[in-house]
Amino acid sequence: MTTNRPVLVVTDMQNGFVREQSAHIVPIVADLVRRWQESGGDTLFTRYLNYPGSPFERFFGWRRLQSPPETDIVSELQPYVERGIMFDKTIYSPFSAEGIELFSRHGWTECYFCGIATESCVLKGAVDAFERNLTPWLISDASASHAGPEAHAAGLLVARRFIGPGQVITRADIPAALVRGQAA
Numbered sequence: 001m002t003t004n005r006p007v008l009v010v011t012d013m014q015n016g017f018v019r020e021q022s023a024h025i026v027p028i029v030a031d032l033v034r035r036w037q038e039s040g041g042d043t044l045f046t047r048y049l050n051y052p053g054s055p056f057e058r059f060f061g062w063r064r065l066q067s068p069p070e071t072d073i074v075s076e077l078q079p080y081v082e083r084g085i086m087f088d089k090t091i092y093s094p095f096s097a098e099g100i101e102l103f104s105r106h107g108w109t110e111c112y113f114c115g116i117a118t119e120s121c122v123l124k125g126a127v128d129a130f131e132r133n134l135t136p137w138l139i140s141d142a143s144a145s146h147a148g149p150e151a152h153a154a155g156l157l158v159a160r161r162f163i164g165p166g167q168v169i170t171r172a173d174i175p176a177a178l179v180r181g182q183a184a
Contacts, residue, residue: 006178007042007108008033009094010084011115011122011143013077014047016070022116022144029114030076032142032171033084035179042106043084045073046094048121054090092124095132103134110135112174114142119155123162130163138163141170 013029037043050056050065057063065071073081087094087102095103103111111129113122113136122143129136138159145151159168171179
């Protein structure tokens, strides 16, 4: 892993979050990760792990993503995971105490966020990066919501308000030096 180079944060691309409303971004994210890694970029894969008694269970009654295969990263991304860093989390954001230390250790100050779900984990990671004086970018066409396009659009609206309208980008806006080749 290099330091002081932007990191691609691939958020919660797990079997349990891929549904009809979010499945379309799986090949998009896989292509982005492939091109990012071919350019020598650092990739952080986050994996959300729910647990008995979690706030999600207590407040939402949501008991999913507590074990494989729901917690597994989608098969399309498996070839790339070993060339990146896998980070397990029990909160929306990768910025737990361990995550903050990980970002610091690698010198990551510019962060490109993609994955599932735009309005929750992707958004929260980008906002937390902003609040830590890092430079967040939310890649809108490489993110989706398992709750559907309305939730995705709401997440993008809130992101523009929280981290700045210019920080919500598309894959075409990523500097060419960070991704090789053309998007699929």
